[in-house]
Amino acid sequence: MTAPSTTADQRQQVPGGPARPTGARAVLGAVGGQNLILLLALAAVLALFGSLNLNYLGWQNIQVIAEAVTIAGLLAVVQTVVIICGGLDISVGSQAGLASVVSAMVFTSTGSSAAYGIGAAVLAGAAVGLLNGVVIIYGRVNPTIATLAGLAAYKGVAQLISDGRAQGYVLGDPLFVFLSRGRIAGLPTMVWILILVAAAVHVLLTYTDIGRNIYALGGNPTAARLAGIDLNKYLLSVYALTGMVAAVAGVLLTARTGSGQPTSGSEGLELQSITAAALGGCALKGGKGGIAGTLLAVALLGALQNGLTVEGINSFWQNVAQGLLLVVAVVIQQRRGRERAVGLPA
Numbered sequence: 001m002t003a004p005s006t007t008a009d010q011r012q013q014v015p016g017g018p019a020r021p022t023g024a025r026a027v028l029g030a031v032g033g034q035n036l037i038l039l040l041a042l043a044a045v046l047a048l049f050g051s052l053n054l055n056y057l058g059w060q061n062i063q064v065i066a067e068a069v070t071i072a073g074l075l076a077v078v079q080t081v082v083i084i085c086g087g088l089d090i091s092v093g094s095q096a097g098l099a100s101v102v103s104a105m106v107f108t109s110t111g112s113s114a115a116y117g118i119g120a121a122v123l124a125g126a127a128v129g130l131l132n133g134v135v136i137i138y139g140r141v142n143p144t145i146a147t148l149a150g151l152a153a154y155k156g157v158a159q160l161i162s163d164g165r166a167q168g169y170v171l172g173d174p175l176f177v178f179l180s181r182g183r184i185a186g187l188p189t190m191v192w193i194l195i196l197v198a199a200a201v202h203v204l205l206t207y208t209d210i211g212r213n214i215y216a217l218g219g220n221p222t223a224a225r226l227a228g229i230d231l232n233k234y235l236l237s238v239y240a241l242t243g244m245v246a247a248v249a250g251v252l253l254t255a256r257t258g259s260g261q262p263t264s265g266s267e268g269l270e271l272q273s274i275t276a277a278a279l280g281g282c283a284l285k286g287g288k289g290g291i292a293g294t295l296l297a298v299a300l301l302g303a304l305q306n307g308l309t310v311e312g313i314n315s316f317w318q319n320v321a322q323g324l325l326l327v328v329a330v331v332i333q334q335r336r337g338r339e340r341a342v343g344l345p346a
Helices: 024-031 033-052 059-084 092-109 114-138 143-162 174-181 189-207 209-219 221-226 231-257 269-279 291-310 316-336
Strands: none
Touching: 033 291, 059 092, 059 189, 059 209, 059 231, 059 269, 059 291, 092 114, 092 143, 092 231, 092 269, 114 143, 114 174, 114 231, 174 189, 174 231, 189 209, 189 231, 189 291, 209 221, 209 231, 221 231, 269 291, 269 316, 291 316
């Protein structure tokens, strides 16, 4: 008798180990179902707007998209970490606005020292991030409520210290000019900053005990506590990290606009970060998510917004599209988790 033939899509049997998928299943397993859907959606958006406008897929416009999503991308990366550990930070946009004002005002008051301005902004970001964590942990306030209060408070502080106006002028400084207009290997400096931050956070979450503990904290906090994980320390650290990265986003906002912006340019960033994290596969209950999916979602949102702008479609429709995408992402999560519909019997 002859042995039956096998196809490329059949599982390979490995002596002494479990069967390994090959072919299409192997690709799906490596990429991930959520990421594959995002890749297909991104390809569809690029194909649609590319067919409507040949310049849309040009290298110059691709760089415009990349630069446009950098600030929101940084916030989405750290929002992913917050959501994975079971929290939420609605104040990231206000934190970025506050850091933007601080960076410009310190830059001006210290005789045009970019290092002092950037350093002060990062310290301010760490401080407000820690404040969020303290309110959540020791005040026993729900993260959504605590950071919603932070959204209003930090925006108010930024407006108070700046008198509600743009502050300083930084584009005469070489460092700020490099951040806003520089190129490294053909890519804008801002994009490289996003890549480096995203890569560092990905390594932290994927290859370290700290990352595994963050997933454990969001997945089952009771089991994590019984395993000896200091939940308070991790939550404080995550929110402090969020504030610091939000401050970096605020510095880039200052470099891009040429001055400290208390609200302009930072409003709506919190919604963009949450939408990108949810679209990227983060479970809003915590314990699930990844940086790769978040970055794909950021690219999808950026490509969609740029396409609508290029086609001259009313910018208000961009908000509508973003809201619909967030709802779709949450509905998909609920269906996958087999959540009972509200108000209906189990």
